[in-house]
Amino acid sequence: MKWPMTALGLLITAAAASAALTPLPPGPPSNPTTPEKVALGRALFFDPILSRDRSVSCASCHDPARAFTVPQAVSPGVGGRLGRRNASTLVNVGDRQALTWAGASPNLEVQAMIPLQDHAELDMTPELLRERLQADPAYAAQFRAAFGEAPSVQNLVRALAAFQRTLISRDSPFDRYRAGDASALNEAQVRGLDLFFDRAECFHCHTGRDFTDGLAHNNAMRVFNPDIGLAERTEQEGDVGRFITPTLRNVALTGPYLHDGSRATLRDLLETYNDGGEPNPNADPLIHPLGLTDAELDDLEAFLHALTDESVARNPAFRPERP
Ligand code: HEC
Ligand code: HEC
Incomplete structure (x- = not known):
């Protein structure tokens, strides 16, 4: 051979330990991984609150049952609108240096702003995201636990990134x-x-x-x-x-x-x-x-x-x- x-x-690679025992990946110095950020990022990833009409979540196009993809060639966002590309797997995504099919984003924090704002994905604005999360008492408490402050868009993308860095397979x-x-x-x-x-x-x-x-x-x-x-x-x-x-x-x-x-x-x-x-x-x-x-x-x-x-x-x- x-x-x-x-x-x-x-x-x-070392023989993979059981997922439950996998230590948290450290994350970059600008966003060290903590259990609180991961828990918050996980809740947000699956929550349609991040879409304009509360109909679509990150998981709508990145389903864990299919290694964080979906079986459609192109998956619908808000209002059934279609983008032009196939949803990427997010498995081991914390190790990718160039994200998206064209390498448009350097890291997960930057990347998250694309689907959040894309008209054919979650179709939000930074203002709307901040208002909505601040108005939600459970999230307000969880952001405070993770970041020591009220929900902000910067901390939203940090939490989403922290969760995605744990998707190790x-x-x-x-x-x-x-x-x-x-x-x-x-x-x-x-x-x-x-x-x-x-x-x-x-x-x-x-x-x-x-x-x-x-x-x-x-x-x-x-x-x-x-x-x-x-x-x-x-x-x-x-x-x-x-x-x-x-x-x-x-x-x-x-x-x-x-x-x-x-x-x-x-x-x-x-x-x-x-x-x-x-x-x-x-x-x-x-x-x-x-x-x-x-x-x-x-x-x-x-x-x-x-x-x-x-x-x-x-x-x-x-x-x-x-x-
Ligand atoms: C020259 C570099 C290169 C070589 C050699 C190559 N690939 Fe690829 N492969 C790519 C690129 C780039 C894409 C994505 C292209 C696109 O999306 O249009 C891809 C896509 C794929 C995909 C689709 C994955 C997905 O998630 O959509 C599979 C499967 C694959 N390659 C398997 C193979 C196999 C098996 C071989 C050997 C027979 C091979 N590739 C050789 C670069 C390469
Ligand atoms: C409407 C479907 C849809 C939704 C909703 C969606 N994505 Fe995606 N995602 C995609 C598509 C399509 C791509 C490929 C985009 C490209 O290459 O231009 C992608 C790519 C990515 C990538 C890049 C992966 C890589 O290896 O390059 C990350 C990270 C990602 N999405 C995270 C998220 C997060 C976080 C959310 C929620 C805030 C989200 N996505 C919501 C469809 C979606």
């Missing part, structure tokens, strides 16, 4: 295999793992312990797409169609796939990769015909299923808790 060291060095069959349990993967999955880290070339971009390099690539899935991806920010022709490599953790639960949710199944996507993608001028040279047989595609798909952490859907810490 070939294990490219660059890819593998980062993959080694590293207890898949793959993790157990890496930790030394040879029986955690079946034979097809082990063959798929070998393909992933070798002939199928997936590891170049889907690397590190969460299977992402955090960089934007054009993986040759589409040619002319109204969503130009990274070029939206850089205005460079060569960045058209480049998107941040998504994590593959829990990928069997997070379909449909790609930034626009245009691929319904993993198999469809794997077949496109095997064909060398749909050529376009910005396609990454790493994407080329792979020459894998149907049986090898079965193995690769079986390996992707071994990245599912069944405990995410069950974890009581990832469920709503009203103050």
Whole structure:
């Protein structure tokens, strides 16, 4: 078995302890994680109070039962309005350096302001958020416990970020295999793992312990797409169609796939990769015909299923808790 060291060095994780015992991630110096912030962030994440007509919460598009995604290509916000992109998984999101498909936000605190204000998501204003939370006695008390002051938008995004940093998922069959349990993967999955880290070339971009390099690539899935991806920010022709490599953790639960949710199944996507993608001028040279047989595609798909952490859907810490 070939294990490219660059890819593998980062993959080694301790055998995942039970979720209940996982210590809180420290968070950045500007927003250290505390149990009070996490509890408040959890309540807010599941509460439609954060949307203009009180109909939509963060969890409406980020459902823990599906590793914090939803099965729609594009999920409706307030008034049934549709955005243009597929909701990202939030699992291990505290470790991402560039958030959103185009890498538009540097951290979770900044990121939260996007759905809060987006017309097609929660459609709020900072003033309305502050007024509403200050008028709610339970939240007013909980903000005081977490931050020592009345609800503010700055503390709202800090609490949401603190909660999201706890959404840690590293207890898949793959993790157990890496930790030394040879029986955690079946034979097809082990063959798929070998393909992933070798002939199928997936590891170049889907690397590190969460299977992402955090960089934007054009993986040759589409040619002319109204969503130009990274070029939206850089205005460079060569960045058209480049998107941040998504994590593959829990990928069997997070379909449909790609930034626009245009691929319904993993198999469809794997077949496109095997064909060398749909050529376009910005396609990454790493994407080329792979020459894998149907049986090898079965193995690769079986390996992707071994990245599912069944405990995410069950974890009581990832469920709503009203103050
Ligand atoms: C209407 C659906 C919807 C709602 C409501 C929603 N999101 Fe999202 N979320 C999305 C979509 C779509 C994306 C991808 C956006 C993009 O790439 O431009 C996303 C991306 C994210 C990301 C980036 C993840 C990554 O790895 O890049 C974070 C973090 C996030 N949402 C958190 C939240 C929080 C917190 C809330 C509540 C305040 C929320 N979302 C509400 C649909 C939604
Ligand atoms: C050149 C870098 C690169 C290589 C090589 C690569 N990918 Fe990707 N992959 C990406 C990018 C970028 C996306 C997101 C593209 C988009 O949304 O339009 C993606 C998306 C995916 C998705 C969809 C995930 C989701 O949440 O929507 C899966 C599954 C996937 N890749 C698996 C693989 C497999 C398996 C291989 C090897 C056969 C592979 N990738 C090779 C960069 C790459």
